[in-house]
Amino acid sequence: MNLKSKLQRMKGHMNLEKENKDSVHVKQIQAEMKSQKEQIDVKQNKGIDLDESMSKTEHELDNDLIVKWKKLEFFPYHFEGQVAYQRRKLYAFSSTGLMNVRESLEEISQRWECSNITHPLSNKDVPLSRMLFFDTETTGLSTGAGNTIFLIGYARVLDNGIEVVQHLLGDPASEAAFMHGFLMDFREDDYLVSYNGKAFDWPQVKSRHAFVRNLVPRLPAFGHIDLLHAARRLWKHELPSCRLSIVEQEKLGIKRVNDTPGSMAPLLYYDYLHDKDPKHLEGIIEHNDQDVRSLIDLYIAISNRLFHKSNDEMTANEHIQIGRWFEQTGSLDLAKLHYEKGTMFDRNGSSEAFFRLGVLLKKLGNVMEAKDSFLSCMKMSAIPHVQSLIELAKIEEHHDKDVNRAYFYAKEAHAALKRGTRLTGPNQRTIADIEKRMIRLKQKI
Numbered sequence: 001m002n003l004k005s006k007l008q009r010m011k012g013h014m015n016l017e018k019e020n021k022d023s024v025h026v027k028q029i030q031a032e033m034k035s036q037k038e039q040i041d042v043k044q045n046k047g048i049d050l051d052e053s054m055s056k057t058e059h060e061l062d063n064d065l066i067v068k069w070k071k072l073e074f075f076p077y078h079f080e081g082q083v084a085y086q087r088r089k090l091y092a093f094s095s096t097g098l099m100n101v102r103e104s105l106e107e108i109s110q111r112w113e114c115s116n117i118t119h120p121l122s123n124k125d126v127p128l129s130r131m132l133f134f135d136t137e138t139t140g141l142s143t144g145a146g147n148t149i150f151l152i153g154y155a156r157v158l159d160n161g162i163e164v165v166q167h168l169l170g171d172p173a174s175e176a177a178f179m180h181g182f183l184m185d186f187r188e189d190d191y192l193v194s195y196n197g198k199a200f201d202w203p204q205v206k207s208r209h210a211f212v213r214n215l216v217p218r219l220p221a222f223g224h225i226d227l228l229h230a231a232r233r234l235w236k237h238e239l240p241s242c243r244l245s246i247v248e249q250e251k252l253g254i255k256r257v258n259d260t261p262g263s264m265a266p267l268l269y270y271d272y273l274h275d276k277d278p279k280h281l282e283g284i285i286e287h288n289d290q291d292v293r294s295l296i297d298l299y300i301a302i303s304n305r306l307f308h309k310s311n312d313e314m315t316a317n318e319h320i321q322i323g324r325w326f327e328q329t330g331s332l333d334l335a336k337l338h339y340e341k342g343t344m345f346d347r348n349g350s351s352e353a354f355f356r357l358g359v360l361l362k363k364l365g366n367v368m369e370a371k372d373s374f375l376s377c378m379k380m381s382a383i384p385h386v387q388s389l390i391e392l393a394k395i396e397e398h399h400d401k402d403v404n405r406a407y408f409y410a411k412e413a414h415a416a417l418k419r420g421t422r423l424t425g426p427n428q429r430t431i432a433d434i435e436k437r438m439i440r441l442k443q444k445i
Helices: 003-009 019-045 056-070 099-114 172-184 197-212 227-235 244-252 262-275 278-306 316-328 332-342 347-363 367-380 386-398 403-419 425-444
Strands: 075-079 082-092 131-138 149-157 161-168 191-194 223-226
Touching: 056 075, 056 082, 056 278, 075 172, 082 172, 082 278, 099 149, 099 278, 131 197, 131 262, 131 278, 149 197, 149 262, 149 278, 161 172, 161 278, 172 197, 191 197, 191 227, 191 278, 197 223, 223 227, 227 244, 227 278, 227 316, 244 278, 262 278, 278 316, 316 332, 316 347, 332 347, 347 367, 347 386, 367 386, 386 403, 386 425, 403 425
Parallel strands: 131 191, 191 223
Antiparallel strands: 075 082, 082 161, 131 149, 149 161
8 A cells, every 4th residue: 555545544533635745745754764764774784884974963963853852751772873762651550559450460460370271361471570561653554664663662560560661763764773772672581462463563573673683683582462363352243443442442441532543653753754853753652652551451351351350241242252262272161151151141142152052062072951052042042043953953863863853953944044145155055064964864754
C-alpha cells in the first residue's frame, strides 16, 4: 500500500481538507528521510567517523534538539557518533494505588508455577521483572524494509512500581544508536508480552536490526506472549473489533481521554522530522505509554478468567472459548470445568457449552454423560443443533445399539442441513456423510 492510500485511510483521524497537498508534503519528508538514511549507510560502509563528518552548525542543531527532548524527559543516548533518546518513567505503587497489580501478577505466576499446564499464556519460571509489556510505533503498517520503527516502549513491574521505558529514534541517521540503546537494555531471559507483536512489532524489529547488525549486539532469543490471539479467541464474537482501545474500554474499563490514535503516528513523525520539534510526538509518546501499561491489565484480566479468578462476570462464550483452549493444550480437567460453567447460562449461551462438554465427555469415555449433554444441547438450542444430532446418532448406533433411534437422529440432522440456506462446502460434505450413514442404518433396519 502506498503512502497516499495510507493517508486516505487515516483521513478520518486527521480531518484533512487538502489531502493532495498534505500527501505531497509527507512524500517530500519521506524522501528526505530516505536520503538521510542512505547517506549514513554509505558513511558507515566506508568507515567514516560520523561525529567528525558533522559540521559545527549540525552539532549546534543537535544540542538544541537535545534540550527540546529533555523537556519531555527524554535524554540522549550516544553511540558511534549518533544520538537516540530514552525516557524512564516510574508509576509508583504508593502514589498511584497500583499495588494490586503486582499482587495480581504474583498470584497468577504462582498458579502457573504450581501447575503442570503447557499454555501460551503461562509465565512459569519467568521472574516478573523480566516480563516486558512491549509495543512499537512505526512510520507505516507494512512489514517491509521501507517501514521504520521510531519508538519502542515497554513496561516492567518492579518492586516499587511500573517502569515504562521508551526508546526514540530522533533522526533516521541514528538508527544504530536507537537499536543499540534498546538491545543494551534487553536481556536473553526477558519475556515479551505484546499485542500483535509476533506478526508485526517483532518482525519490524528484526527487519530494522538487519540494517545495523554489524554495529549492534545480535537479537537475543526470548519467550513471547501475544495477547491479541487471546483477545480474539475470547471476544471476537462479542466485540465489534479486537483493537486494543476497544478491548480496553469494553473489558478493562479503561477510557482514554484526548488520546492520539496510533494511526496518526506516521504523519506526526514526518512533521517532527520536518520541524525538529518533539512536541509533535508528545501525544504518540503518551499513547504508547498507555498501550504498554494496558497490556499489564489485559494479561491479568485474561489470566484471571482462565483460572476462574476474575472479578468481572464472565460470559458463556468466554467459558466456551477458554474451555476449547485448555482442551487443545491437553488440560482436560480445566476445559471440563469451563464447559460446565458455560452450561449455567441462558438458552442462547448454554447450548454450545453443552455440546462442547458432550464432545469432551465422550473423549474421556463417559458416553452416557456425553449423551445427556447432547440431549441438553438440543433442548437449549433455538434451532436443531446438527452436530449434536450426529453425535447422538453415533452413540445410538455404536454404544446403545439402537439402529432405529440412530436413523431418527441422522434423518433429523439431514433435514436440518437441507433446510439451511447456506450449503457451503463443509455443509455439503456433512450432508454426504449423513446420507452414507442413513443408507447403512436403513440396511441394518
